Amino acid sequence: MSRAEPLRGTITVPGDKSISHRAALVGALSREGIEVDHFSNGADCASTLDCLRRLGVAVEREGDRVRVRRNGPLAEGGLLDAGNSGTTARLLCGLLSGIPGVFSVITGDASLRRRPMSRVVDPLRTLGARIDGCDGGTKLPLSVRGTRLTGGLYTLPMASAQVKSALLLAGLSAQGSVTVVEPRRSRDHTEIMLDYLGVPLKREGEAVAVFPCDDLPGGRWTLPGDFSSAAFWIVAASLLAGSDLSIEGVNLNPTRTGLLAVLERMGLDCDVLPGNPSGGEPTGTVTVRSSSLKATAVDGTEIPLLVDELPLLAVAATQARGVTEVRGAAELRVKESDRIAAMAEGLSALGAAVEERPDGWVIEGGHPLKGGAVSSRGDHRVAMALAVAGLVAEGEVLIDDVDCVAISYPGFLDELRRRTGR
Numbered sequence: 001m002s003r004a005e006p007l008r009g010t011i012t013v014p015g016d017k018s019i020s021h022r023a024a025l026v027g028a029l030s031r032e033g034i035e036v037d038h039f040s041n042g043a044d045c046a047s048t049l050d051c052l053r054r055l056g057v058a059v060e061r062e063g064d065r066v067r068v069r070r071n072g073p074l075a076e077g078g079l080l081d082a083g084n085s086g087t088t089a090r091l092l093c094g095l096l097s098g099i100p101g102v103f104s105v106i107t108g109d110a111s112l113r114r115r116p117m118s119r120v121v122d123p124l125r126t127l128g129a130r131i132d133g134c135d136g137g138t139k140l141p142l143s144v145r146g147t148r149l150t151g152g153l154y155t156l157p158m159a160s161a162q163v164k165s166a167l168l169l170a171g172l173s174a175q176g177s178v179t180v181v182e183p184r185r186s187r188d189h190t191e192i193m194l195d196y197l198g199v200p201l202k203r204e205g206e207a208v209a210v211f212p213c214d215d216l217p218g219g220r221w222t223l224p225g226d227f228s229s230a231a232f233w234i235v236a237a238s239l240l241a242g243s244d245l246s247i248e249g250v251n252l253n254p255t256r257t258g259l260l261a262v263l264e265r266m267g268l269d270c271d272v273l274p275g276n277p278s279g280g281e282p283t284g285t286v287t288v289r290s291s292s293l294k295a296t297a298v299d300g301t302e303i304p305l306l307v308d309e310l311p312l313l314a315v316a317a318t319q320a321r322g323v324t325e326v327r328g329a330a331e332l333r334v335k336e337s338d339r340i341a342a343m344a345e346g347l348s349a350l351g352a353a354v355e356e357r358p359d360g361w362v363i364e365g366g367h368p369l370k371g372g373a374v375s376s377r378g379d380h381r382v383a384m385a386l387a388v389a390g391l392v393a394e395g396e397v398l399i400d401d402v403d404c405v406a407i408s409y410p411g412f413l414d415e416l417r418r419r420t421g422r
């Protein structure tokens, strides 16, 4: 089989998925509404828009330009299908639990119905939310009967941007302020967006407070490229000899770019050129050249900053000199799939030396990868990470169920084939 061509030139990636969800949800609480360019083209964000339409929110989409505005009071949503999207289910649960008179049932696909929901349901109930659901409200479908919530302070047991954001969105229609304290900072796009739009907000260390706000101000801006999508190109370019690739207009929010810090420690040859902020988020161009990587250790303190990039880090670790250890990442077991098991199984099938641990992996780098059949487990990030592994495998790598890539990055596999010839 022919070798993959080096990655050269420039590339842009789809709009940030986390920020797209938030822009749509914030727009739904604003009569003026939001208008954003470069909205994510993934299926997850389309699920958020569909749910909002069912709630009577005005949603217009032309290509990657999306307008969302509140069109009178929210309607009874009936059955809201979040598809595969944890962010849709959890953030909507927060937003809807504080809107009196609106009753909805939130559900999702088989993967999402297995994922834990008590992490949002429990704190929302402490504010008075009336939520019920499968397994005592720990799983979807969840019924949400919107009610006037009290304010309060909630200390999260884990760093989770989804839980934090669900509480902040609920707080916008509560009777008093809602304060959320995290053990470690998770992605802070909700805080940045509310602040950018001029919604009163107080941040102090890892605590953030929002205040009741009947009608949010609107705004118009362009969303940055998704760092989590750029990450596949960053690792691919680092692994392919002769590569020199620039990814333009990427979100460089430090709560998202933990992978860059870890890869730099591993010897990544890269430059970061800051650009203009967009919607309060730092952006820029990341240029990556092929690199000779060495092993590193990643523990729980760094995990929230690269949680979605860990499958990809596992791929990079198979090509690094020495033994890489990832700890404190048990959260990966309850993502779209059990990502610890999925990557251990997939990479081992390709000849890598991966030991699965309850909360991560121990990966001995330097074993050449061979071809083989592997499973994405229907998980977009696993599918794309295994496709990157396939670039450096000696034989052909066959990944099942690759359509799931459309959850976050519909054009990825075509673009990868076009640029690398594999």
Ligand code: S3P
Pocket (backbone or CB within 6 Å): 017, 018, 019, 087, 159, 160, 161, 162, 163, 165, 186, 187, 307, 308
């Ligand atoms: C997200 C937060 C993260 C991340 C997910 C998107 C968000 O989840 O894994 O893909 O948009 O808030 P947690 O907050 O549960 O860690």
